[in-house]
Amino acid sequence: MRICFLFLLLMALSFSAAAVEPGEMLQDPALEARAREIGKNLRCLVCQGEAVDDSSSDFAKGLRLLVRDRLEAGDTDEAVVNFLRGRYGDFILLKPPVENKTLLLWLTPLLVLGAGLCAVFALVRRKT
């Protein structure tokens, strides 16, 4: 039991390792922090399910450098993301944007929760 607890504690304390290489990083820590924030939310298209910041693939590396180049050129975070969305589509984003066509996707958890609550109420009412 104690071992289990220790293991869980260790898991909770671990951080995900970014694949960003030292040579890629920007001198300006504020810009680098923004680049990380953007890279965390970009999908590596050749690995799938992995963020651009977490992948050591050539594609992810290229995008990391591109994001940094554009930030250094003075682009806003939004402009950088929109630049990539224009080329790779919404699939480049790990988190799909809330739009009409993604509404069902975003509302599904709420719907399921609602259905579960209804089922619980129905059961409780029948028992009492």
Added chain:
Amino acid sequence: MKQIPLLIFLLLAGFFAVVLFKGKDPALVESAMIGKPVPVFDLPPAIKGKKGFASRDLQGTPSIVNVFASWCVMCQLEQGILEEIGRAEHVPVYGLNYKDTPEKTAAWLKKYGDPYTAVGDDRKGRVATDWGVYGVPETFVVDARGFIRYKHIGAVTDGAYQKIFKPLLAELRK
């Protein structure tokens, strides 16, 4: 009431079966560039004796833009069919040489065939990124106004030529 879990299971299993056998390949990401004009670029020549190409070259007549690299194994398979498309359909085939070096490219083209009207050097891959490329090979069909009409991911096969490229190019020639 008792059958409900079974029903839910069958529904889920059916859904998964359909997606598994009929669904799209998740490795293929639909291009966001279809219907858009080609990005603005000007690529220097990748090899001696052949020109590079720029966005303005892709106007006036339908054309094919093929993203390739000498380190790309799948690219070896499509050189013959690209040559055939260029010849049979009377379209220029442009080679976008992705993250490569001139020496390796020249040797590779000699070995596997050179279907290209011009070969542009995109050493850093930035122009390819502008095209929304995420792997090699990728092949674009561009219409006479310079708009991207189709993107093929992976090596172009004879089947893809007959089924997709041929009818599309015939339509674009009208």
